[in-house]
Amino acid sequence: METRSNHVLVGAVVLILIAVLVLFTVWLARLGTSEDREYDIFFKQSVDGVSPGSSVTFSGVPSGQVKEIAFWKEDPQFVRVRIIVKGDVPILEGTTAAILGSFTGGSTIQLDGAVKGAPAIRCPEQNPRAACPLGVPVIPAKAGGLGALLNSAPRLLERLSTLTERLTELLGDRNQASIAGILANTDRLSRALADRGPEIAATLAETRITIQKAGAAAEQIGQLAGTTNTLLAEDVRPAVGNLNKAISAAQRSMETLDATIGDARPGLQSFSKKTIPEAGQLIQDLRQMAAALSSVAEKLDQGGATGLIGAPKLPDYEPKKK
Known part of the structure; x- marks a missing residue:
């Protein structure tokens, strides 16, 4: 009897200790995960090498692990990866996620890009469905590391x-x-x-001399231009001044002539209206007088003074001889 009692007591104590250990483990697990946060990452690339339990790092520091991998039902070309991150990890706006692959086959989720002073990534109070389709904040994904290289390998x-x-x-x-x-x-x-090296050197020397002569010629042209400017300043400008004076005098003369013509215009109009018709009549009378005098002179020439008084003498009639 005593042996059985001892066995029962030992078994009971062992069971109690196991239960306490399990409860303590669960409590520690809850205590350790009470501040953990969950995030979703939507990858449009292959997530080969990532599996539940894969490591999640922030700038190379271990910060969490992958909880779940599944297709997104609304758009199957995206793969949804849910991660669990420690509460002290600064998941701020500007943080991005990338798959960091390795040649051994295992891959990790690399987080980086947090900006100092930026707010934390949270689901907004208004319209949270648009930013958090599955109820947890979303970290933007980017292609990078070995994953990006492997994706671009076929191309x-x-x-x-x-x-x-x-x-x-x-x-x-x-x-x-x-x-x-x-x-x-x-x-x-x-x-x-x-082989033509010496000839090329001589040609270059002649070219240099030609350039020097061209420079000297340009300098002489500059001096000639200066002399021309001086000549224009000393001789041409006074002549231009005299010409301007002559033009001014001619303009004044034209103005005086215009005034004189304006003053003589009434007399000219009277002369053209009165004197010219009278002169025309006088000329006509003189023409008639000249015609009469010509007739008298012709008569005097033919018959003398009697030609002016009597009729002209008829010629003597002589009968014709048979």
């Missing part, structure tokens, strides 16, 4: 393949012959230039 390999093909075409037999000819021509040109 990079395609470009490398295209580049390799083009290099192969460029270095074909025909192009190699052309390149060899170009190199040979370049070699001959270099030798020709080396």
Whole structure:
């Protein structure tokens, strides 16, 4: 009996200790996670290597772990990754998340980019569904690290393949012959230039002398321009002044002539209206008088003074002889 009683007592004590240990462990777990915060990250890239329990770091410092990975039902091209982060981690506006892969197969969630003084990422009080579709704040995702490199690897390999093909075409037999000819021509040109080195040096020296002469000629042209400016200032300007005076005098004379014509205009009008018609009548009378005098003179010439008094003498009649 005593042996059984001892076994029962030992078993009871062990069970009690196990229960206390379990309760203590649960209490510690709750105590450690009472300030933990959950966030969602929506990745549009592959999350290969990330699994529940994967590490979450902030600027390289371990800060939490991955809780859940699932497709987002509203848009299956996004993969939703829910993480649990310690309460003292500064998840502020400007923080971004990226997958930091490794060649060993495991990947971690890398958080960084927090700005000093920025507010914490929280669900807004107004319209929280738009910013927090699943009830927890969302950390923006970005492609980076090895994940971005692996995502761009197919495109990079395609470009490398295209580049390799083009290099192969460029270095074909025909192009190699052309390149060899170009190199040979370049070699001959270099030798020709080396042989003509003294002539090129002499040409450069002559060019230098020509440039110096051109500089001297330009200086002389500048001096000539200065002399021309002086001549214009000393001789032409007085002549221009005299010309201006002559123009002013001529203008005054024209003004005086205009005034004189204006004063004589009434007399001219009277002369044209009265004197000219009378002079015309006088000229007509003089013409008639001249015609009469011409007739008298003609009569005196033909018949003398009697021609003016009597009729003209008829010629004597002589009968015709048979």
